[in-house]
Amino acid sequence: MTSLTEKTPVRHGQTAPMTEFAARLNHELEGEVRFDPASRGRYSTDASIYQVMPVGVVIPRHQEDLGLAMDIARDAGVPILPRGAGTSQCGQTVGEALVIDTTRHLNGIIEFDPEARTVVVEPGVVLDHLNAWLKPYGLWYPVDVSTSAQCTIGGMAGNNSCGSRSIRYGNMVHNVLGLDAILADGHEGHFGFVDELPTSGRMREVADRVREITGRVDSEIRDHFPKVLRRVGGYNLDLFNCQNPKPYDPDGRTNLAHLLVGSEGTLAVTRRITLRLSPLPEHKVLGVVNFPTFYQAMDLTQHIVSLDPAAVELVDRTMIDLSLENPSFRPVIEKALIGQPQAVLLVEFAGDDHEDQLSSLKRLNELMGDLGLPGSVVDMPDAAEQKALWNVRKAGLNIMMSMKGDGKPVSFIEDCAVPLEHLAEYTDKLTEVFHRYGTEGTWYAHASVGTLHVRPILDMQRDGAEKMREIAEAASALVREYKGAYSGEHGDGLSRGEWVAWQFGGTLNDAFREVKRLFDPENLLNPGKIVDTPKMDDDRNFRFPRDYQRIPVTPVFDWSAWNVQRDPLTGEQSVPGTGGDVTHGLAMAVEMCNNNGHCRKFDAGTMCPSYRITRDEQHLTRGRANTLRLVLSGQMGEAGLASDDVKEALDLCVSCKGCKRDCPTGVDMAKFKIEARTARAKARGLSLRDRMIGEMPRYAPWAHRLSGLMDMVERMPVLSRQVKKTLGFAPQRALPAFKGNFLAERHGARAMASKEVVLFVDTFNNYLERDNAKAAKRVLEAAGYQVHLNVIAEQRPLCCGRTYLSSGQFDKARAEARRTLDHLMPFVERGVDIVGLEPSCLLSLRDEFLQYGFGDEAQTLSESAFLFEEFLVKAHAEGELYLPLQPVDYTRAMLHGHCHQKAFDAVRPVEQVLRWIPGLDVELIESSCCGMAGSFGYETEHYEASMKMAELALLPAIRGADEHAVLVADGTSCRHQIHDGSGRHAVHVACLLEQALM
Template identity: 85%
Template sequence: MTSLKDITRSRDARIKPVTELAARLSRELQGEVLFDQASRGRYSTDASIYQVTPVGVVIPRHQDDLKLALDIARDAHVPVLARGAGTSQCGQTVGEALVIDNTRWLNKVVEFDAEARTVVVEPGIVLDHLNAWLKPHGLWYPVDVSTSAQCTIGGMAGNNSCGSRSIRYGNMVHNVLGIDAWLADGSGASFGFIDELGDEHKARHLAERVKAIAERVDPQIREHFPKVLRRVGGYNLDIFNCQNPKPYDQDGRVNLAHLLVGSEGTLGVSRRIKLSLSPLPEHKVLGVVNFPTFYQAMDVTQHIVTLDPTAVELVDRTMIELSLENPAFRPVIEKALIGKPEAILLVEFAGQDRDAQLESLERLNALLADLGLPGCVVDMPEPAEQKALWNVRKAGLNIMMSMKGDGKPVSFIEDCAVPLEHLAEYTDKLTEVFHRYGTEGTWYAHASVGTLHVRPILDMRRDGAEKMREIAEQASALVREYKGAYSGEHGDGLCRGEWVAWQFGSTVNDAFKEVKQLFDPENLFNPGKIVDTPKMDDERYFRFPSSYQTIPLTPVFDWSPWDVKRDPLTGEQSAPGTGGDATQGLAMAVEMCNNNGHCRKFDAGTMCPSYRITKDEQHLTRGRANTLRLVLSGQLGDEGLASDDVKEALDLCVSCKGCKRDCPTGVDMAKFKIEAHTARARAKGLSWRDRMVGEMPRYAPWASRFSGLLGAAERVPFVSRQVKKALGLAQQRSFPRFSGNFLAERHGQVALAPREVLLFVDTFNNYMESDNARAAKRVLEKAGYRVHLNVKPGERPLCCGRTYLSAGQFDKAKAEAKRSLDHLMPFVERGVVIVGLEPSCLLSMRDEFLQYGFGDAARRLSESALLFEEFLVKAHEAGELPLDLKPVEHSRAMLHGHCHQKAFDALRPVEQVLSWIPGLDVETIESSCCGMAGSFGYEAEHYDASMKMAELSLLPAIREADDDAVLVADGTSCRHQIHDGSGREAVHVARLLERALA
């Protein structure tokens, strides 16, 4: 691989210093220019095993910026690397170059012709966004890759992406009509059908030169190019003879744009891409075929494809088990299973006639019965259940990477494609290879076209690289035996580049070098990819080289559950590590992020609100995880978690825990933020604002007692402004209103009842909105429960410690948690359920309490702690909730879920409880974080970000709501944000249920 240092040595007289390059780019571009160490570190990785620090990063604001950045880099003789979402499996999007990130601004639909079924787009547009734009027109772009929520069309073109439905629609190369690109010499050219290019056209000249090269090596092309649909290695020199099983164009015309497709940005930088669209199928049905053995699943695939499905996708036992461990995926995958299959195939049929698709589903069932497997198909004819299962399949890579510990499924032979008749035998022999090296592979993906994503479980910190080389060599021999393709979907990059010559032979490989020289004589476009590549196991480019180690520090949470060792062959997990490096478990938890970029999605779920408003990699879950990994490994200085880089990366994190649920590998950035905030507080001290936030449970009784005086101060503008300014609070916010002390009221004797419950009244519902606690107590008593409260005479009310955690005062938080645990355990031991009203407080008992090191007592408390609605639903299901409810004054309720409710799958019980109120129509607002997030929305520097988060979906939905609709939100912060942003009041579910009591 040509490094920047090598280029510098050879051109010392002409190269400008990097600092001058950064200065010129900053001076002349309107977009962002990032040359700081942390930003470069965040762009040094993709979803592969590699890490290469770029020279710098440019985020162009418009096409002129893109052209100017390329010109400036060329003047400085600095390589450039155009990058989309950074989802590459093979290292195509990392390199010692100036990275051009087109995703933030160069993402527009430029032209659209519904009649011709074509669209022209900029390279940074995301596939799902494009298809959402096309849907009203009854069209879609059918290269349906698993990363569709984040991958860009430019990246897909550079990679020649394929997707689950390629058996019906083909690969990227079959669906691209033209590419407008900037070339290495600074000129622009439009690549399309050669017979439409004028004689003076730049692309015409290049076409003639490339055609001459291809014709010269035509015999070798015919001999060495794999005869399978899934073949994406090298350059597409076969466009001139159309030897691919699915011709590039149905009429045989040659399109030079197809040479750029799959070129990994080594020949040109795309400005615009013209795509061929397909009619959107009106009806889909899905059959999930359960197999007792993996071999049977592979063997039967060749018969299933004769039924003309649109997709046949594999999910193996490992992926099934990991999906069952994920709370978001468990209920979905359970519906697809019959017993405990070793593998399942997702077989989809799609078209315009529903009856025809249902008949295909019947034929699938009959076929399996004829093959000796009757009753093995789960029919899924309805769209909702199909979509849910496809989402699990699309998360395949991330699910595989959710294995804890050093051993991870490693991507390097996952794209080998073989003819279907050999698929079962190939997978069987490759499994034998894995066993030979003491490991096992994880399998899933495109059975329909003979491309299975298989990743052996290896420890890249130890002997993984050596095993990777040996397994790759034996896998390549099998691919050659079965006349398949070594690179079947994910491209070459750093991982498979060295295998290009092996696959295509030296003559064709030399032809590839000629093409590269023709387009890019100075080797400035993504050097080291496809031609002149490094060895796949050159550890200079590894994210985890043998020299990798973490800096010494002592985490505050117990991260030992992540410090595990897993037997790669059996999958058996060792006991959590309890000794050794104190950072190991924390480092492994951070490294659960595999850089796939699932957190870049915008369409649904809670993750990630700060990225949604900034579109900045720094404020993305992946970007934050990368920052933490670089810090923990000493690559960003020696300050560790207390560093400014960490503070800046976590600055807009609202601790929503959206990543804990929506990230398939369960990255919990909220908990990492507690570690970082605590480290910084210990190193640099606490601000007055931090102290005020953390100590709220202590001063709340006094604030409540003198609430009139505080209210008067609020009404004096000068006093209010000065206090807010001194504390760093937003002037636009009103002070929280303290209005009572529910736990200090006289509640009389606890009523005797056959069943009992403890109502955990948090600081907010005790001192600020006491009516919520009164309502909850009344509802529970009306249901026949003896209600205990979380206070003893003469003692402070119990507290979960959440405010201390958010303010970096970990020790106080842990002390409060221990005080609560000690008080609650006698109730837990006699089977009393602990019921809470505020999601962030109650759910601390199911989350943070487990990592304080409290042992089995914390686990038992976590199993006994339920939110108010969760408890009511469980009691209802057990026949222990004799509530008689009447209609309320509202006919419609609009529900906003607290982020932690969503993260712990606790929103559905809220919907269910509201549905009990007669005549009440419940609508759940599809929203991310409300933006208040405890103290976040009060902080002056975060007010604007807070309101932008609220404006993503929550506030617009509320403004469109009828005046008589009741707004429901269980979170204290959510209710405050709704009030500030809309002027309307939201209520806790307990208040609404109290109104409905007959």
Template identity: 80%
Template sequence: MTSLTEKTQSRDAKVKPVTTLAARLERELQGEVLFDQASRGRYATDASIYQITPVGVVIPRHQRDLALALDIARDARVPVLPRGGGTSQCGQTVGEALVIDTSRWLDQIIDFDAEARTVVVEPGLVLDHLNAWLKPYGLWYPVDVSTSAQCTIGGMTGNNSCGSRSIHYGNMVHNVLGVEATLADGSEVNFGFVEELAAGSREHRLAEQVQAIAARVDPEIRAHFPKVLRRVGGYNLDLFNCQNPKPYDPDGRANLAHLLVGSEGTLGMSRRIKLRLSPLPEHKVLGVVNFPTFYQAMDFAQHIVTLGPTAVELVDHTMIELSLQNPAFRPVIEKALIGKPEAVLLVEFAGQDQDAQLAALRQLSELMGELGLPGSVVDMPEAAEQKALWNVRKAGLNIMMSMKGDGKPVSFIEDCAVPLEHLAEYTDKLTQLFRHYGTEGTWYAHASVGTLHVRPILDMRRDGAEKMREIAEKASALVREYKGAYSGEHGDGICRGEWVAWQFGPTVNEAFREIKQLFDPDNRLNPGKIVDTPKMDDKRYFRFPEKYQAIPLTPVFDWSAWNVERDPLTGEQTPPGTGGDTTHGLAMAVEMCNNNGHCRKFDAGTMCPSYRVTKDEQHLTRGRANTLRLVLSGQLGDQGLAGDDVKEALDLCVSCKGCRRECPTGVDMAKFKIEARTARARAKGLSLRDRMVGEMPRYAPYASRLSGLMAAVERVPLLARQIKQALGLAEQRALPAFAGNFLAGAGETAGAATASREVLLFVDTFNNYMEGDNARAAKRVLEAAGYRVHLNVKKGERPLCCGRTYLSSGQFDKAKAEAQRTLDHLMPFVERGVAIVGLEPSCLLSMRDEFLQYGFGEQARALSVAAFLFEEFLVKAREADQLPLSLKALEQPRAMLHGHCHQKAFDALRPVETVLGWIPGLEIETIESSCCGMAGSFGYEKEHYEASMKMAELSLLPAIRDRGEDALLVADGTSCRHQIHDGSGHTAVHVARVLEQALA
């Protein structure tokens, strides 16, 4: 069978342009070479407002590939653009060049010296992965940027990244000791301390020439280089003036590697980077200062830094409100608030002495009292709550970008840095400037160093570009007035490149051009960055140019909620509640992806399981969203959602809905996949396997009567193999096992009950015909608690169904019909206050998700409020003192819990932990896992079996194998239980079965 890797490498081979460059790259490299239109489109954007289609994309497998790619591109006279996580916000990683993506394979730790506190890494290594590796040694790399889960060390080096704790640890340039790089002519150089460079070497000659340039323009350097920590614009030429050196090394030594830091890949291509490490603080405390006005927060920052914090981070009212609207962030941010503040500052103290940090926290409260704000500090001394709040802050950009509608916060004056004593006045004047243009700014980030990420809300489809230019010009005047830096963290790229000359003056700007000529005389390395840059508002490079519009199509879901316009000053919809064009709404929903790449994370959560096993941009939430955006705007042909590019991009999407919750902008790829599968099915028809999956609720009654025959088929290997081959099913999987019909013989609970003590148990197809014991257990538990239990079936009628099997197979109309039938039957119960309780997460939660976009109106909203998973209902009933349930201890002392992806997406896993906690003496361990990989029919499909098992092996199956024999395995999802059994041989049970065992 073709492996997943081979399939990925060979994709689009039939349509790839046969060019000399592409042919030679494919012939000589072992890594991936991507020249098809869809792949180039996915690499045409980063987290900026720009889109420039690259010549092609190379993903080198090793250092030899990297060197060969550079040689071949040089021979073809094609520019080269190095790229890591693709999270740059200024357009540094987009350009008409050969993009070289180091993030997939060039991610190794090459050398480590714990005593010297140094490490040498390849450029594609992700920061969080490095710090996880370093943690057992008590060390970390402290340039802790908000994108630490997805950004690479190479990208951080290229941008001179800074991070929340730069006031204590400095910027990237303060923590890089050396860079092994390849220059434009193919020379391999090792940049380090100038005094250690071998006399006569290429590196030494370059250092002498750089120092000569710096000495010549010394007066201009003194006059124009900003005197603030956060200055990352241009080249770091001020470090090499031998007459007045200001090196970043603690010993005062100039380091040629520091010229490459912040150079945005324009001077050399990093191969290995040597980093200075810091001891990991043993203790941290956090004080959250609540401010009644934004101005006070800015004004008080200068006083707070006198206490010696490691970080002082701003969260403004916009970010607070948007966080409260996000189900993942709401409970976290609520703990940090006192009333309704206009802004909060997150003040962290860290070190080796816990008492000292707690004392600093008390000093913070005392200081705020002295400044007139007593009782304004929320103390957070515990690590777990600190981490949760920092995760909200780190998601700040994406939270800001979660605004629906055409107006978005736009990055172009985002990183201006001013001295702290001017911060309040600067932000106040900038706010007035925004209001003059009928908008407002979103503020967050680094109050400790005077760098505030501010993004005015502009509509780049209409007059945004014109306003951007005018605001930038007036904002730059403010920066100059307060002697600040126009580029304070995220680099220059396209949106700030033209301001380099403004910031440093013509003489220094010409010196920068000399530096570029010295290292890259043919302008082959990321041209158009730092020197000779385009205008920030050149519309040719916009992601949404003037003629951009969605192609005409009719989506099946109602997307009108995304088609809103908001008053940027009030946040009100204008006009309110109109709904409007659902076609445009679909495009707007797709465009919620801002390319920040949070979906590339590996550390925790669900998103994005297919990327975790492939590390392929195509199989990433961001990559899929880019593909859909290009398709919906007609940039990838005229087939729309039914086209091959969409099918291939969504091929490994398991509809886990992890992105729905974990993507701070709420991109719901599972729902997009339903749109695409439906369009494909209507255009191309359905396969036999699709029909078999979709129609399962209809044929399940007959299959259950023939369960013995189906079991017998598995005992005849040749016959079973032939059937699976005909249906396109994986031979390694057993055919679905039907067994009985719970609803046919269950009957309703006898006896009367008040309306507050009755419930409707929604028994889905899987728990009715395959695992009836789960439904039987749930009914018994509810009856034991005194509830009258209704069931989702009428005599002589087919059981109700949520329609999810139809959705997953592209049969939308049948799914909607099933949903309507279910809604009609359930509404009388809902109207009299009866809760609808389900067992299978993907089925029940459809009532809280897809049902709302069918166009059913208020009835669907009423059902969504009344629909609960089994354990959610139990928790709610107990909180209302309506669950007189007596439980006893089990034989097993421990339970290991695996959450279904949809439970995680709807924050419905905690209730499972809660009800298990009611069982006396039971120790509960929740497995930190992504999708199990079965995902309904996905894991059964022949072409997806390998990916399915790889997903399971990421963390779930290893955790189960290591669990010990005394642990009970709990999983509410039918697919999850099947995958656990297939992958480990162990049996997991629904929480209803566990509670039934525990009934006293």
């Protein structure tokens, strides 16, 4: 396979970067210009199965940059590809062109008229951000797509997006009032209502030419345009259709902007978009209908829509099972199930009268009884439960793509739309097609409008391409039989472009070409989409072509669990033997990223803190995964994981493990970073700072003896700065203050108790904040436990090895883990639980320890290892905890969860034990990573990024707290960041419980 760093054309035919072109862009633009192989590689994929290397990437800083980039590209004859979040599933946003990423800067809200219910936005605005901004006005933009947390309005317009509630609100094209855009020749114009266009000029010329073209093919439009709501293939020429000249506007006016909607960036580049808004429904209720068979769910949908719901969405058995395997989704989906349904339908009713919605929900229950399924509906009138379940549905694609192994659900017939009366037969016959080719399909999404997202499970590295072609031909025959649309929602792109002529016929396809030439005679705007497209199965465009290879890499962790083979029909998985196969597990774990961009979200969760402060694809979980995939497949030179490209991509990764939980496909970038840091340390060696960080557990026992010297250094600013500069630490930070050795202190003997527990005191709470360990010991003893401390005679205290992992010293980390495991197993074997205080340390026993190759012992230990508050909640639930508590000096506790607590769903136990304290209200601070992240925030080059992360939500929330609030944070790093950023002190939950002891 050809490397991206070579000067010969790469696999997809892209020639080496054009230095003169890049130089001119760099000189004239204020925004960023990136022509390096790593950046191009990160923009070579979207959420589709394709990979095409762009010429380069431009991130315009303002509208002037956007116009200049187009001018320079036109002068050089270089194609242009405007791109939003890159969530396209058909390959619309990949191509051999200059990619223009509008998401970082061109994301403003320009004008807003609440009375007229309109808003004007730039193309890079994210849908959820816009709706959050509109919410105080009681309005929203109702094209409610599942990628709403990351998709942009510009991308939605280019794709003619639809969403879950299109049965009520229509598609994107029905909700766009105007577009300001730049044509390929540089002309700028407003695309709006035709009757408002000037009587002369370029826009009038365009409108008249389009009307002339559509007039000639009027009968073809009437005969060949599918008569279903979900139809997004080709260009929207039916907006000028003589039989029905205004199909997209409720006001009965023809709007030229609707020709650009769904054009996939092939006709013009958008500057601004004017949107029609809708009133936000005051009330919603949800009924979850459980079906014993998939066929029944499809057959009865046509009756359910007669109740006028706002949405009817399908979740099939495969998605249910995968959701149950995800710790984030399991408790949510369980509430929606009755028995073992083969499918469920989410039926939503929305409006301003809550009683009306409850009545609709009652009618749904009655209808299902009349249809032979009494008691099949789970009522969800509660808004929080509804939101949680909708989040599972919105994660449908990512949930489906969480299947391990090379076989994955592949998008190419994903959203064929058929009339509802044929939906059951269509899905039944298509399932037969899948079985004919030895595979199964995954089904979910928009049952309300006959558009189901179906993906057959194929291995694109083996025989997937051949099966893809044959299944597509069979599916197209079914679509034609039922008079549906081959492209119902996700556009044409590379996967369905060749089917445009099949769907619309030769005459209309020629008309589409004529429209393309009218707007873009030089074919510079996203060429190869909608017209004159490549074959859907052109191997040169695949992300995983037949010649795809994984370079030999010997990982330090055991990744064999990812190296699985899956039977598409039965779902059974098998893990190949050890040896060479195991080395593939790391690459396969990296390849779990499906490029959907869920990590670009800002609204909740931890993932991805570095992207939140940079909005840079390089510092995004997806961007990092793409870099690693390209490296591990030999496409970026021979340095492998030790390369500079990998180091730069992972530079701002704080190892928060947010992606481990928030990423529905389970991409664990923190572990990938350990692999990369270890590889680089072996290739390049360790710095003094790396050694200091890694060896902290070894020098900590005597470091407190130097505390006086360190205090003196801190009081001498010039000397302090020089010392920290030499060590590579930020001068703004105070170095850790070692205060003794808790485990070395004399602990009075207590009477033997019938209950035992091991208090695993980590390095940080032993040497830096020993009051936490003292408090935990006292609380556990007050609860009636005999507390064993992890002291080993004449040796160092036990250590999880976390500091070694973070500095690239894997072998030492594993040795520490082995020593810890050996010492703790005798306790575990006799049923004694291990309780820890520092999340990152204790949770290592439940995470990294499982991939060291320690076998069943590590698994057994992980099942007995608990954070302090987790253990208390567990003991309370088992009826073994009596802890007499009284009020403390505070009336409110503000809780910040450590990232690793969030990754393991371990924040809720902290909330629960805090609520045991009488008179204490608990408020969870909704924040991402605090930014300190172990040593990250101490490092000179990362200090600024660290503080930006803290300022996203955490520090502003703390500054708003009054003196009656106590700040609670279990993480050592979190407490230090809170103090450095706000001057406030945060406490471990153990200390607060100790204060409350009677």
